[in-house]
Amino acid sequence: MSSDQIFVGLEIGTTKICVVVAEGRSEDQISILGVGETPSRGIRKGEIVDMATAAECVREAILDAEEKTNVEIGNVWVAISGGHLRSLNNRGIHVLPHPRQIEQEDLDQVQTNAKEIAIPPQNIFLHTILQSYHLDGNRNVIDPLESEGMQLEADFHIVHGMKTRIHNTLRCVESLKLEIEDVVLGSLASAQVVVTQHQKDLGVLVIDIGGGTTDYLIYQDGAVRHSGVLALGGDHITNDISVGLKLPIARAEALKIQEGTSTDPTESHGGVITVKNDPGFLGCEIDRRSLETIIHCRVREIFELIRDDISRNAGDLLGLLGAGVVVTGGTARLPGIAETASDVLDQTVQITTARNVGGPLQTFENPQYSTAIGLTKYARLVTRDLRPVSLMDRISKGFGGLFGRRER
Amino acid sequence: MSADVSRRLIVGVGNAGVTVLDLLAMADPSLKGLLVVNNDPESLAGTVVRDRLTVPAGDPADGFLAIDEEFGKSVAGASFVVLCGGLGGETASFLLPALAIHAKSNGVTVAACVGMPFAFEGKNRTELAETALGKLHAVCDAVAVIANERLSGSSPSTAAVGEAFALADRTLLACSRTLHGMLSTSGPVRITRADLKTVLGAFGAKVLFGSGSASGSNRLHEALETALSSPLLIQQGKTTPGSALLGVKTVLLLLQGPSDLSFAEVQTAVSGIERIAGDRCQIKTGVLATLSAGTPLTLSIIASSGEGARISKAEISSSEILPEAIEPSPGTAIPGAAVAPPIRKTTKSSTGTERQPSPSKQTQGTLDLDTYQRGRFDKSEPTIVAGEDLDVPTFLRKGIKLSPPRRS
Numbered sequence: 001m002s003s004d005q006i007f008v009g010l011e012i013g014t015t016k017i018c019v020v021v022a023e024g025r026s027e028d029q030i031s032i033l034g035v036g037e038t039p040s041r042g043i044r045k046g047e048i049v050d051m052a053t054a055a056e057c058v059r060e061a062i063l064d065a066e067e068k069t070n071v072e073i074g075n076v077w078v079a080i081s082g083g084h085l086r087s088l089n090n091r092g093i094h095v096l097p098h099p100r101q102i103e104q105e106d107l108d109q110v111q112t113n114a115k116e117i118a119i120p121p122q123n124i125f126l127h128t129i130l131q132s133y134h135l136d137g138n139r140n141v142i143d144p145l146e147s148e149g150m151q152l153e154a155d156f157h158i159v160h161g162m163k164t165r166i167h168n169t170l171r172c173v174e175s176l177k178l179e180i181e182d183v184v185l186g187s188l189a190s191a192q193v194v195v196t197q198h199q200k201d202l203g204v205l206v207i208d209i210g211g212g213t214t215d216y217l218i219y220q221d222g223a224v225r226h227s228g229v230l231a232l233g234g235d236h237i238t239n240d241i242s243v244g245l246k247l248p249i250a251r252a253e254a255l256k257i258q259e260g261t262s263t264d265p266t267e268s269h270g271g272v273i274t275v276k277n278d279p280g281f282l283g284c285e286i287d288r289r290s291l292e293t294i295i296h297c298r299v300r301e302i303f304e305l306i307r308d309d310i311s312r313n314a315g316d317l318l319g320l321l322g323a324g325v326v327v328t329g330g331t332a333r334l335p336g337i338a339e340t341a342s343d344v345l346d347q348t349v350q351i352t353t354a355r356n357v358g359g360p361l362q363t364f365e366n367p368q369y370s371t372a373i374g375l376t377k378y379a380r381l382v383t384r385d386l387r388p389v390s391l392m393d394r395i396s397k398g399f400g401g402l403f404g405r406r407e408r
Numbered sequence: 409m410s411a412d413v414s415r416r417l418i419v420g421v422g423n424a425g426v427t428v429l430d431l432l433a434m435a436d437p438s439l440k441g442l443l444v445v446n447n448d449p450e451s452l453a454g455t456v457v458r459d460r461l462t463v464p465a466g467d468p469a470d471g472f473l474a475i476d477e478e479f480g481k482s483v484a485g486a487s488f489v490v491l492c493g494g495l496g497g498e499t500a501s502f503l504l505p506a507l508a509i510h511a512k513s514n515g516v517t518v519a520a521c522v523g524m525p526f527a528f529e530g531k532n533r534t535e536l537a538e539t540a541l542g543k544l545h546a547v548c549d550a551v552a553v554i555a556n557e558r559l560s561g562s563s564p565s566t567a568a569v570g571e572a573f574a575l576a577d578r579t580l581l582a583c584s585r586t587l588h589g590m591l592s593t594s595g596p597v598r599i600t601r602a603d604l605k606t607v608l609g610a611f612g613a614k615v616l617f618g619s620g621s622a623s624g625s626n627r628l629h630e631a632l633e634t635a636l637s638s639p640l641l642i643q644q645g646k647t648t649p650g651s652a653l654l655g656v657k658t659v660l661l662l663l664q665g666p667s668d669l670s671f672a673e674v675q676t677a678v679s680g681i682e683r684i685a686g687d688r689c690q691i692k693t694g695v696l697a698t699l700s701a702g703t704p705l706t707l708s709i710i711a712s713s714g715e716g717a718r719i720s721k722a723e724i725s726s727s728e729i730l731p732e733a734i735e736p737s738p739g740t741a742i743p744g745a746a747v748a749p750p751i752r753k754t755t756k757s758s759t760g761t762e763r764q765p766s767p768s769k770q771t772q773g774t775l776d777l778d779t780y781q782r783g784r785f786d787k788s789e790p791t792i793v794a795g796e797d798l799d800v801p802t803f804l805r806k807g808i809k810l811s812p813p814r815r816s
Contacts, residue, residue, distance in 0.1 A: 044788045083791055084625065121702075162625070231791040232798055239783040240801035245813050249784055275813075284813040293810060297802035305793060 006033075006071055007383075009375025010058070010178075011079040011186070012169060014043050014212025014235060015330055017057050018369060019065035021073070022376035025358070030380050032359025035369060036065025045231040046081035046186075046213035048168050055172045062176065075179045077375040080126065080169055081186040081213045083231030085161040089131070090114050092154050099150040102135070106152055107145065114156040124163045127185055131155040131223040140221075157224040159185050181379065187215035187227055189374035192381065193354040193364075194328045197222065202322030205347070207306065208371060209331035211235050216306050218317060226314040230305055234331040237298050244294045245286055251275060255291065256334075262299040263336035264343075265292040299337060303344035324348035328370040417486040418588060420444045421503050424494030424523060424577065426451050431581045433457050443482050445507070447471055447499050468502035479510060488517035488591045488601075491548075492584040494556075494576070495537035496525035505543035512547050517601055519550040519591060519608070521584040523576050526556045549601060550608035552587060552710065553615045554579050559639050579640070582619040586708035589664050590694050597674070599660055599694035607658050607712050616640050616652050616711040623704040627665075628673040629790055631707040632680050641709065650684040656711040659685055662694045665705035669697040675795035677707060685711075 007030065009020045019036040038060040042050030062073055092114025094106055111128055119125070133141040135149040144152060166183065173180055190208045191200075200219040208215045214230040237260070242252035259273050268289045277283040310318050324347045327337060332351045342349040354364035354373040364373055418441060420429035426444045433442055433456050446452050447463040461478055463471035483489060489511045493500040504520060511518045522544065525533045544551050556576045590599045608615065618641040620634025635641070636650035643651040653659065659681055663674060678691050685691070782790070785799035792798065796805065803810065 044785075045791065049788070083789075230793070231789075235784070236799070236801075239785060239799075240803065243781045243783045243801050244803060244810055247813075282815055284815045286813045287811045290810040290813075293808060294801065294803050297806060297808065301798075301802045305798075 007376040007379040008065070008071075008073050008076045009079070009189070009372040009379065010061075010076040010173065011189075011372040011375065012040070012043060012048070012054065012058060012172070013210055013330075013371075014040055014046055014233065015210065016040055016368070017061040018372040019061045019073070019076075020369060020372040020376055021065050021069040021071050022357070022359070022373070022380075024380045028377075028380055030357050030373075030376050032357055032364065032373065032376075033071065034065060034069035034360075035372070036061045036063070036068060038064060040211075044212060045083060045233075045235075046210070046229075047084075047165055048172055051168065051172055051175075055175050058172060059176050062178070073178065075181050076173060077181050077189075077379045078169060078173055078183045079186040079189050079371050079375055080161070080166060080183045081210070081215055081229055082161065082165055083213065083229055084165050085126065085159060085185070085229045086119075086123070087157060087159045087227045088117070089155060089157050089225070090117050092116075092156060094152045096150050096152070099148055101146050101148055102144045102152060104145065107154075110152050110154045111156065114154060115158065117158070119160045122162055122164065123160045124166065125158060125160050126166065126183065127157070127159040127188065129157040129159070129188075129224045131157055131225070132221075155223075157227065159227060182382070184375055184378055185215070185217075185227065186210075186213070186371050187217040187229070188224070189372075189378050190215070190328055190370040191217050191219070192374040192377040193357060194326050194352045194370050194374070195219070195323070196355070199323035199326070203317075203320055204323040205306075205310070205318065205321055205325045205345070207303075207325065207327045207341070208329040209233055209302065209327065209337075210329045210371075211331070214302055214306070214329075214331075218310060218314065218321075220317060220320065225317060226310060228306070228309050228313075230302065232298075232302050232305070233329075234334075237295055237331070237334075240294045240298050241291065245290065247275065247284075248281060251278075251281065255286075256295070259288070259291060260295050260334055261292060261336040262295050262334050262340045263292060264340075265289050265296055268292050295334070296340065299334070299340050300344060303341050307345055318345060318347065321347060324350065326350050326352045328352050328367040330368040332367040415441060415486045416588060416592065417441045417443060417482060417489045418584060419482075419489060419491050419507060420457070421491060421493035421507065422446055422497050422500030423448060423451055424497075424580065425492050425500060426455050426457075427577050428492055428581045428584060429457050430455050431577065432585065435581075441486070445475065445479070445503060463499065463503065468499055468506075471499075472503060472506045476510065479507060480514070483511050483514050483516055486511075486516055488519065490519050490521060490584055490587050490591070492521040492580060494523040494525070494580070495540045496529060496533040498536070501536045501540035505540055505547060508544055508547040517591065518548045519552070519587045519604065520544050520548045521552045521554070521580060521587050523554045523556055523580050526572065526576075545609075550587070550604040551615075552583050552608055552617060554583055554617065554640070555614070579617070579638075582708065583617050583710075585706075586617070586619060586662055586710060589662050589696050589708070590660060590710075593662070593694035593696055597693055597695040599662065599692050603658070603660060603692045607660055607710060614652075614713050616656065616713055617709065618650075619706065619708040621704040621706040623702070626789060627705045628676050628707070629680075629792065631705050632677055635707050635709050636680075636684070650681075652713060653681065653685040653689075653709070653711055656685050656689055656713050658690045658692060658711065660692050660694070660710040662696070662708045662710075663705065664696045664699070664708070666699050666701045666703045667697050668701050669695065669705060672792075672795045673705075676792060679795060681709065 005024045007022050011018045016037050017040050021033045022030040023033055025031055038057050041057055042053030048054045066073055092110040094110040094113055132155050133144045134153040135141045135144045136151050187208050191206045195204050201222045203220040205218045211234045213233050217227040218225050238253045238256055242249050271288045273286045273288055275284050325345055338349040338351050353367045354370050357364050420426050426446050429442050429444050442457045443459045444455055444457045445461045447465050452460045461475045464474050491504055493504055495501050508518050524537050559575055593599050618635040618638030620631040622630035641650050641652050681691055782799045790797050790799050
């Protein structure tokens with residue numbers, strides 16, 4: 001089996017660390033060989049707060065994956081998230097001295113020009129994702145290569161984040177003698193497998209609600225228009241339950257998984273939930289309506305924050321989505337979350353897991369694995385040998401290799 | 409000239425005053441309008457401040473006459489003067505009020521920032537300091553009193569004597585800088601001189617002061633935390649940061665920092681203080697955001713508490729500010745506990761009506777806010793969006809009541 005056909009996606013999440021090993025197939029397809037995972041320690045809100053512990057957890061997850069798949073893991077693709085990530089759209093302009101055929105160098109130059117923007121000094125670029133080209137006023141040119149023109153412009157969606165925090169994730173992985181192929185924005189990775197190209201063309205909002213962060217990405221006309229990360233997630237729901245109902249965190253987590261729903265408490269059936277005795281913990285009876293109120297408030301607020309952020313940064317894009325909203329990530333398993341999202345975002349909402357991938361059913365049926373699976377799909381798209389000229393390919397090239405930039 | 413209109417003068421008097429101005433000059437070499445006055449040629453020789461007035465040794469009254477004219481020249485054209493020094497010593501205790509009277513007679517706004525001696529420095533010194541403080545209050549528009557004894561209460565008993573004095577100097581420095589900053593604020597968000605008078609015009613009230621600076625993306629939260637942890641803002645016998653602010657009527661908040669200080673940050677600061685002081689507290693905010701980007705943000709809080717009596721200037725004749733008029737009460741051996749009782753019990757009706765009910769009674773109902781719960785996120789970096797700390801459970805922030813769990 002040639003090693004370059006194997007892709008390994010590593011997601012260092014707040015709840016769990018997940019390693020997906022997948023095999024590249026024809027037609028951009030991937031087939032999952034196996035998943036290694038371990039519960040996370042030393043990670044808060046998607047960022048490493050205890051390097052040694054986190055590295056140990058990553059090691060366990062990698063070993064688990066190696067054991068299950070019989071693949072020796074050397075190179076990984078790493079997903080990144082965290083509240084420090086910021087995004088913006090910018091247009092690069094490149095004027096040729098005289099009209100001639102557009103060459104690859106010109107495309108590179110226009111991308112470089114687009115990055116001539118002020119980002120905070122402590123930040124570095126994570127992604128420069130192509131939205132569209134304009135050639136001599138001809139808007140939305142899909143591929144200007146070999147066309148004749150003079151003024152080449154291109155819109156990019158740029159994601160940047162704090163250098164030190166991105167490096168911390170990298171150092172954690174490098175300390176395990178793993179080679180990093182590239183780092184990828186978590187929501188961008190998820191989007192590769194939870195939505196289809198057709199949905200991206202129609203316009204879709206992808207929301208990945210994990211344990212510590214909520215990542216979202218909005219596509220319109222096949223290109224990324226806006227992205228964002230909120231340092232809020234399932235952990236906050238658990239914490240709210242713990243604070244509100246005066247339960248230990250572990251009890252609150254179990255209660256959330258077993259009984260939690262995000263339905264509107266005004267439609268609650270009411271009733272009482274009995275929390276059993278435990279050594280060191282006296283059992284109690286909880287009003288179901290209280291639990292629902294706590295969860296509903298938090299979930300609603302998360303969607304409201306996303307809605308407000310999009311309307312502030314991308315205008316009324318939310319109203320123009322042809323394919324609605326897609327929710328994935330571990331917290332997407334919370335019953336009633338789609339109704340709450342639909343209510344806030346005024347869009348049709350689907351809970352989705354990875355699609356168009358082959359392999360053991362239980363892995364891609366779980367929205368928890370979307371990001372890690374998405375990483376392998378992303379890897380497949382970026383590194384495929386055959387390069388048919390398509391928009392997707394151009395976008396793929398737009399994804400910057402962070403390492404290339406670091407060396408420069 | 410317009411420069412003259414806003415000319416400010418900071419005068420350091422006595423050994424402590426010289427030390428503080430030295431620190432000030434070193435911290436901000438561009439600061440103009442510094443003047444040191446002392447009778448110790450040695451200390452004057454060692455200072456980095458250019459403008460110095462040497463008072464001849466001997467009777468301070470004679471000494472004052474010797475520098476009277478020169479001081480008049482320095483004051484001329486200034487729009488306000490900040491006097492700072494440590495009370496208790498012969499020089500500062502006489503010179504500070506004398507200089508204040510002189511400056512005041514020139515029609516200049518005068519604010520004083522003085523340190524009260526430690527208890528171990530002797531009763532004689534304490535009495536001298538209180539006498540001088542009474543005079544200062546009668547003359548100055550605002551007097552900020554830093555009680556060294558209360559500062560020392562926060563440091564461990566094994567702390568070196570030098571450290572205790574250094575802490576006192578640093579606090580005095582921060583306080584005079586804050587006063588200076590407050591008097592310099594201009595524009596839409598400013599602290600007026602009337603505000604300063606309301607808070608610092610009352611004699612005998614305990615001055616609560618805290619200051620903190622930080623930079624980086626989380627600068628506001630860090631600065632606020634440092635400021636609230638200042639020993640003068642912690643009620644005696646408690647450990648909660650900012651506990652002394654509970655029930656205070658007016659709080660002056662000054663934000664000094666780079667020009668990229670955002671509206672949301674100002675809002676966060678105000679709501680952070682409001683959370684502690686209760687919503688009946690009036691927060692007067694001043695913003696001086698003119699420094700270059702990258703400089704740390706400094707957040708300072710001044711408030712006063714206790715049974716301060718306001719003295720109107722008309723009620724004080726020159727004879728009343730003589731030493732005999734003030735009878736130190738037996739309880740003043742610890743000057744920090746209360747700087748001094750109100751000067752006279754025969755205060756006129758105007759003071760009677762302004763007296764507030766004791767703070768502890770006023771805020772019984774708001775104690776819950778003090779235990780604002782972030783649960784497991786207590787120690788982690790807060791998620792702040794639009795000035796709201798999103799780690800605090802949503803239902804708490806929205807004030808939704810839950811039925812408590814019943815222990816079985």
